[in-house]
Amino acid sequence: MPRDVTLLWALRSPCAFACPHCYFGTIEEHKDDPPEQAGVLSHLARTDLPANVLTDFARTLADSPVERVIIAGGEPLDWPAALEVISLIKAGGCQVVVATNGVPLTRPHVAERLVALGVDGVSVSLDSADPETNDQMRPSRSGRFGYHDVLEGIGALLQARGARPAPRVGIYTVVTRSRPQEITDVARLAASLGVDYYVPQPISLAADHQLFHPMCHTPGDVADVGEYLDLLYSAPQGLALPDPSYVQRFIAAISTHDGGHVPDCFGGARLFFIQPDGSVWDCPSDRRIAAQVTHARGLRHTIEDGDARTLFATRPTCTDCSLFSRDCVNMWPLVLDMPRLLNPGPGR
Numbered sequence: 001m002p003r004d005v006t007l008l009w010a011l012r013s014p015c016a017f018a019c020p021h022c023y024f025g026t027i028e029e030h031k032d033d034p035p036e037q038a039g040v041l042s043h044l045a046r047t048d049l050p051a052n053v054l055t056d057f058a059r060t061l062a063d064s065p066v067e068r069v070i071i072a073g074g075e076p077l078d079w080p081a082a083l084e085v086i087s088l089i090k091a092g093g094c095q096v097v098v099a100t101n102g103v104p105l106t107r108p109h110v111a112e113r114l115v116a117l118g119v120d121g122v123s124v125s126l127d128s129a130d131p132e133t134n135d136q137m138r139p140s141r142s143g144r145f146g147y148h149d150v151l152e153g154i155g156a157l158l159q160a161r162g163a164r165p166a167p168r169v170g171i172y173t174v175v176t177r178s179r180p181q182e183i184t185d186v187a188r189l190a191a192s193l194g195v196d197y198y199v200p201q202p203i204s205l206a207a208d209h210q211l212f213h214p215m216c217h218t219p220g221d222v223a224d225v226g227e228y229l230d231l232l233y234s235a236p237q238g239l240a241l242p243d244p245s246y247v248q249r250f251i252a253a254i255s256t257h258d259g260g261h262v263p264d265c266f267g268g269a270r271l272f273f274i275q276p277d278g279s280v281w282d283c284p285s286d287r288r289i290a291a292q293v294t295h296a297r298g299l300r301h302t303i304e305d306g307d308a309r310t311l312f313a314t315r316p317t318c319t320d321c322s323l324f325s326r327d328c329v330n331m332w333p334l335v336l337d338m339p340r341l342l343n344p345g346p347g348r
Protein backbone atom coordinates (compact mmCIF):
# COMPACT_ATOMS: atom_id res chain seq x y z
CA MET A 1 0.00 0.00 0.00
CA PRO A 2 1.59 3.34 -1.00
CA ARG A 3 2.19 5.75 1.87
CA ASP A 4 0.96 8.91 0.18
CA VAL A 5 -1.97 10.31 2.20
CA THR A 6 -1.93 13.79 3.78
CA LEU A 7 -4.27 14.44 6.72
CA LEU A 8 -5.21 18.00 7.58
CA TRP A 9 -6.21 17.44 11.20
CA ALA A 10 -8.00 20.27 13.00
CA LEU A 11 -7.14 18.96 16.43
CA ARG A 12 -9.01 21.40 18.68
CA SER A 13 -11.58 24.15 18.16
CA PRO A 14 -10.57 26.91 20.63
CA CYS A 15 -8.17 29.68 19.70
CA ALA A 16 -6.92 32.72 21.64
CA PHE A 17 -7.30 34.77 18.46
CA ALA A 18 -10.59 36.08 17.12
CA CYS A 19 -9.91 36.62 13.41
CA PRO A 20 -13.24 37.84 12.01
CA HIS A 21 -12.70 36.01 8.71
CA CYS A 22 -11.76 32.66 10.29
CA TYR A 23 -13.03 29.41 8.75
CA PHE A 24 -14.20 28.57 12.30
CA GLY A 25 -16.50 31.62 12.48
CA THR A 26 -16.55 33.76 15.62
CA ILE A 27 -17.57 32.92 19.18
CA GLU A 28 -19.84 35.99 19.17
CA GLU A 29 -21.92 34.66 16.27
CA HIS A 30 -22.00 31.09 17.62
CA LYS A 31 -22.56 31.52 21.34
CA ASP A 32 -26.32 32.12 20.99
CA ASP A 33 -26.73 30.02 17.91
CA PRO A 34 -24.18 27.18 17.81
CA PRO A 35 -23.94 25.59 14.38
CA GLU A 36 -25.43 22.09 14.25
CA GLN A 37 -24.87 21.20 10.60
CA ALA A 38 -22.34 18.53 9.73
CA GLY A 39 -19.00 19.92 8.66
CA VAL A 40 -19.52 23.45 10.01
CA LEU A 41 -16.59 24.54 12.18
CA SER A 42 -16.79 26.58 15.38
CA HIS A 43 -14.35 27.79 18.05
CA LEU A 44 -16.83 26.48 20.62
CA ALA A 45 -15.44 23.14 21.69
CA ARG A 46 -18.77 21.47 22.49
CA THR A 47 -18.12 18.43 20.30
CA ASP A 48 -14.31 18.18 20.44
CA LEU A 49 -13.25 14.59 21.08
CA PRO A 50 -11.53 13.71 24.36
CA ALA A 51 -7.75 13.37 24.38
CA ASN A 52 -7.75 9.57 24.75
CA VAL A 53 -9.75 9.15 21.52
CA LEU A 54 -7.23 11.30 19.66
CA THR A 55 -4.23 9.45 21.06
CA ASP A 56 -5.86 6.06 20.27
CA PHE A 57 -6.31 7.15 16.65
CA ALA A 58 -2.77 8.58 16.47
CA ARG A 59 -1.41 5.18 17.54
CA THR A 60 -2.98 3.57 14.46
CA LEU A 61 -1.00 5.75 12.02
CA ALA A 62 2.02 3.42 12.01
CA ASP A 63 1.78 1.07 8.99
CA SER A 64 -1.11 3.12 7.58
CA PRO A 65 -1.16 4.89 4.18
CA VAL A 66 -0.74 8.24 5.97
CA GLU A 67 2.52 9.94 5.01
CA ARG A 68 1.98 13.39 6.48
CA VAL A 69 -0.19 15.04 9.12
CA ILE A 70 -0.79 18.78 9.17
CA ILE A 71 -1.90 19.68 12.69
CA ALA A 72 -4.17 22.74 12.79
CA GLY A 73 -7.37 23.91 14.43
CA GLY A 74 -8.30 26.19 16.28
CA GLU A 75 -4.95 26.63 17.94
CA PRO A 76 -3.30 23.25 18.49
CA LEU A 77 -0.38 24.44 20.64
CA ASP A 78 -2.62 25.94 23.34
CA TRP A 79 -3.80 22.41 24.14
CA PRO A 80 -1.14 20.66 26.26
CA ALA A 81 -2.05 17.15 24.99
CA ALA A 82 -1.18 18.26 21.43
CA LEU A 83 2.49 17.49 22.10
CA GLU A 84 1.63 13.90 23.06
CA VAL A 85 -0.48 13.49 19.92
CA ILE A 86 2.40 14.89 17.82
CA SER A 87 4.83 12.53 19.52
CA LEU A 88 2.61 9.52 18.66
CA ILE A 89 2.26 10.64 15.04
CA LYS A 90 6.04 10.95 14.73
CA ALA A 91 6.45 7.54 16.35
CA GLY A 92 4.13 6.21 13.62
CA GLY A 93 6.66 7.36 11.01
CA CYS A 94 4.65 10.29 9.60
CA GLN A 95 5.86 13.73 8.69
CA VAL A 96 4.31 16.41 10.95
CA VAL A 97 3.67 20.05 10.12
CA VAL A 98 2.09 22.25 12.80
CA ALA A 99 0.00 25.30 11.84
CA THR A 100 0.00 27.85 14.67
CA ASN A 101 -0.80 31.47 15.42
CA GLY A 102 2.80 31.64 16.70
CA VAL A 103 2.16 32.94 20.22
CA PRO A 104 2.53 29.54 21.99
CA LEU A 105 6.10 29.39 20.62
CA THR A 106 7.03 32.19 23.03
CA ARG A 107 6.20 30.00 26.06
CA PRO A 108 9.04 28.24 27.81
CA HIS A 109 9.80 24.82 26.31
CA VAL A 110 7.16 24.76 23.52
CA ALA A 111 9.69 25.53 20.78
CA GLU A 112 12.26 23.18 22.36
CA ARG A 113 9.70 20.35 22.52
CA LEU A 114 8.75 20.76 18.85
CA VAL A 115 12.43 20.52 17.91
CA ALA A 116 13.00 17.54 20.22
CA LEU A 117 9.94 15.72 18.84
CA GLY A 118 11.37 15.99 15.33
CA VAL A 119 8.50 18.07 13.95
CA ASP A 120 9.20 18.63 10.26
CA GLY A 121 7.57 22.01 9.71
CA VAL A 122 5.91 24.82 11.63
CA SER A 123 3.66 27.18 9.63
CA VAL A 124 3.05 30.46 11.44
CA SER A 125 0.18 32.73 10.43
CA LEU A 126 0.93 36.41 9.88
CA ASP A 127 -1.35 38.47 7.64
CA SER A 128 0.58 41.72 7.33
CA ALA A 129 4.10 43.10 7.54
CA ASP A 130 2.53 46.10 9.28
CA PRO A 131 1.92 45.42 13.01
CA GLU A 132 -1.30 47.42 13.24
CA THR A 133 -2.83 45.92 10.11
CA ASN A 134 -1.90 42.40 11.20
CA ASP A 135 -3.44 42.90 14.63
CA GLN A 136 -6.66 44.18 13.07
CA MET A 137 -6.87 41.09 10.86
CA ARG A 138 -5.72 38.77 13.66
CA PRO A 139 -6.81 40.27 17.02
CA SER A 140 -6.21 38.24 20.15
CA ARG A 141 -9.26 37.79 22.38
CA SER A 142 -7.48 39.28 25.38
CA GLY A 143 -5.97 42.13 23.38
CA ARG A 144 -2.63 41.22 24.97
CA PHE A 145 -0.97 39.37 22.08
CA GLY A 146 -0.23 40.20 18.50
CA TYR A 147 2.35 40.83 15.80
CA HIS A 148 5.33 41.32 18.12
CA ASP A 149 4.63 38.08 20.00
CA VAL A 150 4.33 36.21 16.70
CA LEU A 151 7.74 37.50 15.60
CA GLU A 152 9.14 36.61 19.03
CA GLY A 153 7.70 33.08 18.64
CA ILE A 154 9.31 32.65 15.22
CA GLY A 155 12.62 33.84 16.70
CA ALA A 156 12.33 31.42 19.63
CA LEU A 157 11.71 28.49 17.29
CA LEU A 158 14.61 29.39 14.99
CA GLN A 159 16.85 29.74 18.01
CA ALA A 160 15.73 26.41 19.49
CA ARG A 161 16.38 24.72 16.13
CA GLY A 162 19.87 26.16 15.93
CA ALA A 163 21.93 24.44 13.24
CA ARG A 164 19.54 21.46 12.96
CA PRO A 165 17.68 21.09 9.66
CA ALA A 166 14.20 20.77 11.22
CA PRO A 167 11.67 22.00 11.81
CA ARG A 168 11.50 24.18 8.72
CA VAL A 169 9.72 27.38 9.65
CA GLY A 170 7.17 29.01 7.35
CA ILE A 171 4.81 31.97 7.22
CA TYR A 172 1.27 31.74 5.87
CA THR A 173 -0.45 34.99 4.87
CA VAL A 174 -4.12 35.46 4.06
CA VAL A 175 -4.30 37.93 1.16
CA THR A 176 -7.31 40.27 0.94
CA ARG A 177 -8.42 42.50 -1.91
CA SER A 178 -7.40 45.78 -0.27
CA ARG A 179 -3.77 44.79 0.38
CA PRO A 180 -2.21 42.83 -2.50
CA GLN A 181 1.15 44.38 -1.54
CA GLU A 182 1.29 42.06 1.49
CA ILE A 183 2.29 39.29 -0.96
CA THR A 184 5.75 40.86 -1.31
CA ASP A 185 5.85 42.86 1.95
CA VAL A 186 5.45 39.74 4.12
CA ALA A 187 7.98 37.88 1.94
CA ARG A 188 10.56 40.60 2.67
CA LEU A 189 9.80 40.39 6.38
CA ALA A 190 9.93 36.58 6.34
CA ALA A 191 13.33 36.63 4.63
CA SER A 192 14.65 39.17 7.14
CA LEU A 193 13.53 36.91 10.02
CA GLY A 194 15.35 33.89 8.55
CA VAL A 195 12.12 32.02 7.76
CA ASP A 196 12.42 29.07 5.33
CA TYR A 197 9.13 28.96 3.38
CA TYR A 198 6.25 31.28 2.56
CA VAL A 199 2.70 30.72 1.33
CA PRO A 200 0.39 33.67 0.57
CA GLN A 201 -3.16 32.36 0.18
CA PRO A 202 -6.36 34.03 -1.01
CA ILE A 203 -9.03 34.74 1.55
CA SER A 204 -12.02 32.46 1.15
CA LEU A 205 -15.43 33.48 2.47
CA ALA A 206 -18.99 32.46 1.72
CA ALA A 207 -20.88 34.96 -0.42
CA ASP A 208 -23.20 35.80 2.49
CA HIS A 209 -20.33 36.52 4.95
CA GLN A 210 -20.37 40.13 6.13
CA LEU A 211 -16.70 40.53 5.11
CA PHE A 212 -17.18 39.02 1.65
CA HIS A 213 -17.41 42.37 -0.17
CA PRO A 214 -14.66 44.27 1.69
CA MET A 215 -12.20 41.39 1.75
CA CYS A 216 -12.78 38.90 -1.08
CA HIS A 217 -11.12 39.48 -4.44
CA THR A 218 -13.17 40.23 -7.50
CA PRO A 219 -12.10 39.76 -11.13
CA GLY A 220 -11.10 43.46 -11.07
CA ASP A 221 -8.34 42.64 -8.53
CA VAL A 222 -6.70 39.98 -10.65
CA ALA A 223 -4.19 42.23 -12.42
CA ASP A 224 -2.78 43.68 -9.16
CA VAL A 225 -2.57 40.30 -7.45
CA GLY A 226 -0.92 38.79 -10.54
CA GLU A 227 1.68 41.56 -10.55
CA TYR A 228 2.64 41.00 -6.90
CA LEU A 229 2.74 37.22 -7.33
CA ASP A 230 5.01 37.64 -10.36
CA LEU A 231 7.27 39.95 -8.32
CA LEU A 232 7.39 37.37 -5.51
CA TYR A 233 8.31 34.52 -7.85
CA SER A 234 10.90 36.60 -9.71
CA ALA A 235 12.68 37.49 -6.42
CA PRO A 236 11.89 34.85 -3.76
CA GLN A 237 14.72 36.12 -1.52
CA GLY A 238 15.82 32.64 -0.50
CA LEU A 239 12.33 31.59 0.60
CA ALA A 240 10.92 28.27 -0.57
CA LEU A 241 7.61 28.94 -2.34
CA PRO A 242 4.93 26.59 -3.70
CA ASP A 243 5.57 25.37 -7.25
CA PRO A 244 5.13 28.18 -9.85
CA SER A 245 1.82 26.56 -10.96
CA TYR A 246 0.46 27.95 -7.67
CA VAL A 247 0.25 31.39 -9.31
CA GLN A 248 -2.19 30.21 -12.01
CA ARG A 249 -4.31 28.44 -9.38
CA PHE A 250 -4.43 31.53 -7.16
CA ILE A 251 -5.42 33.70 -10.14
CA ALA A 252 -7.99 31.18 -11.42
CA ALA A 253 -9.60 31.01 -7.97
CA ILE A 254 -10.01 34.76 -7.55
CA SER A 255 -11.17 35.28 -11.15
CA THR A 256 -14.61 33.79 -10.47
CA HIS A 257 -16.96 32.77 -7.69
CA ASP A 258 -18.62 30.14 -9.83
CA GLY A 259 -16.20 27.33 -9.16
CA GLY A 260 -14.23 25.40 -11.70
CA HIS A 261 -13.03 21.98 -12.61
CA VAL A 262 -10.06 20.07 -11.17
CA PRO A 263 -9.03 17.01 -13.15
CA ASP A 264 -7.28 14.44 -10.94
CA CYS A 265 -8.26 16.08 -7.64
CA PHE A 266 -6.49 14.36 -4.76
CA GLY A 267 -9.26 15.21 -2.24
CA GLY A 268 -10.58 11.93 -0.86
CA ALA A 269 -7.69 10.02 -2.45
CA ARG A 270 -4.46 11.52 -1.11
CA LEU A 271 -5.97 14.24 1.12
CA PHE A 272 -8.45 14.00 3.98
CA PHE A 273 -9.67 16.53 6.54
CA ILE A 274 -10.43 15.64 10.17
CA GLN A 275 -12.66 17.96 12.21
CA PRO A 276 -12.19 18.38 15.98
CA ASP A 277 -15.31 16.21 16.46
CA GLY A 278 -13.56 13.39 14.59
CA SER A 279 -15.51 13.61 11.31
CA VAL A 280 -13.40 12.66 8.30
CA TRP A 281 -13.98 14.55 5.02
CA ASP A 282 -12.40 14.30 1.57
CA CYS A 283 -11.08 17.84 1.87
CA PRO A 284 -11.73 20.94 3.99
CA SER A 285 -13.41 22.85 1.13
CA ASP A 286 -16.89 23.88 2.24
CA ARG A 287 -18.27 22.98 -1.20
CA ARG A 288 -16.79 19.50 -1.10
CA ILE A 289 -18.02 18.92 2.47
CA ALA A 290 -21.53 20.05 1.49
CA ALA A 291 -21.48 17.65 -1.47
CA GLN A 292 -20.34 14.80 0.79
CA VAL A 293 -23.07 15.54 3.34
CA THR A 294 -25.64 15.30 0.54
CA HIS A 295 -24.27 12.03 -0.82
CA ALA A 296 -23.43 10.27 2.43
CA ARG A 297 -26.93 10.59 3.94
CA GLY A 298 -25.66 10.30 7.51
CA LEU A 299 -23.03 7.62 6.78
CA ARG A 300 -20.00 9.65 7.82
CA HIS A 301 -16.53 8.39 8.63
CA THR A 302 -15.01 9.29 11.99
CA ILE A 303 -11.73 8.69 13.76
CA GLU A 304 -13.71 7.77 16.90
CA ASP A 305 -12.85 4.08 17.28
CA GLY A 306 -11.35 4.46 13.81
CA ASP A 307 -8.12 2.94 12.57
CA ALA A 308 -5.99 4.82 10.01
CA ARG A 309 -4.91 1.48 8.52
CA THR A 310 -8.47 0.75 7.39
CA LEU A 311 -10.00 4.24 7.18
CA PHE A 312 -7.68 5.24 4.34
CA ALA A 313 -6.97 1.81 2.83
CA THR A 314 -9.91 1.53 0.45
CA ARG A 315 -9.88 4.93 -1.12
CA PRO A 316 -10.88 5.89 -4.63
CA THR A 317 -8.36 7.11 -7.15
CA CYS A 318 -8.26 10.86 -7.80
CA THR A 319 -11.55 12.28 -8.98
CA ASP A 320 -12.64 14.87 -11.48
CA CYS A 321 -13.92 17.55 -9.11
CA SER A 322 -16.16 20.36 -10.34
CA LEU A 323 -16.06 22.24 -7.02
CA PHE A 324 -12.83 24.25 -7.40
CA SER A 325 -12.88 27.35 -5.18
CA ARG A 326 -10.59 29.69 -3.22
CA ASP A 327 -10.62 27.07 -0.47
CA CYS A 328 -8.74 24.70 -2.75
CA VAL A 329 -5.74 26.88 -3.58
CA ASN A 330 -3.81 26.00 -0.46
CA MET A 331 -4.34 22.24 -0.80
CA TRP A 332 -1.55 21.78 -3.37
CA PRO A 333 1.09 23.22 -0.98
CA LEU A 334 -0.15 20.84 1.74
CA VAL A 335 -0.15 17.75 -0.45
CA LEU A 336 2.21 18.11 -3.42
CA ASP A 337 4.46 21.06 -2.47
CA MET A 338 5.29 20.07 1.10
CA PRO A 339 8.50 18.20 0.14
CA ARG A 340 9.64 21.35 -1.67
CA LEU A 341 8.69 23.67 1.23
CA LEU A 342 10.40 21.44 3.80
CA ASN A 343 13.54 20.87 1.74
CA PRO A 344 16.50 22.30 3.66
CA GLY A 345 18.86 21.95 0.70
CA PRO A 346 20.04 24.54 -1.79
CA GLY A 347 18.43 24.94 -5.21
CA ARG A 348 14.87 24.47 -3.98
Ligand SMILES: C[S@@+](CC[C@H](N)C(=O)[O-])C[C@H]1O[C@@H](n2cnc3c(N)ncnc32)[C@H](O)[C@@H]1O
Binds near residue numbers: 073123172
Ligand atom coordinates in the same frame (compact mmCIF):
# COMPACT_ATOMS: atom_id res chain seq x y z
C1 LIG B 1 -7.69 28.29 10.92
S1 LIG B 1 -5.97 28.58 11.24
C2 LIG B 1 -5.61 27.31 12.40
C3 LIG B 1 -4.19 27.21 12.84
C4 LIG B 1 -3.64 28.30 13.76
N1 LIG B 1 -4.50 28.66 14.85
C5 LIG B 1 -3.25 29.54 12.97
O1 LIG B 1 -3.62 30.65 13.35
O2 LIG B 1 -2.52 29.37 11.98
C6 LIG B 1 -5.18 27.93 9.75
C7 LIG B 1 -4.95 28.95 8.66
O3 LIG B 1 -6.18 29.25 8.03
C8 LIG B 1 -6.16 30.62 7.69
N2 LIG B 1 -7.54 31.08 7.48
C9 LIG B 1 -8.51 31.20 8.41
N3 LIG B 1 -9.65 31.64 7.86
C10 LIG B 1 -9.41 31.79 6.53
C11 LIG B 1 -10.20 32.21 5.42
N4 LIG B 1 -11.48 32.57 5.56
N5 LIG B 1 -9.63 32.24 4.20
C12 LIG B 1 -8.33 31.87 4.02
N6 LIG B 1 -7.53 31.46 5.04
C13 LIG B 1 -8.07 31.43 6.27
C14 LIG B 1 -5.46 31.24 8.89
O4 LIG B 1 -4.99 32.55 8.62
C15 LIG B 1 -4.35 30.25 9.11
O5 LIG B 1 -3.23 30.57 8.32
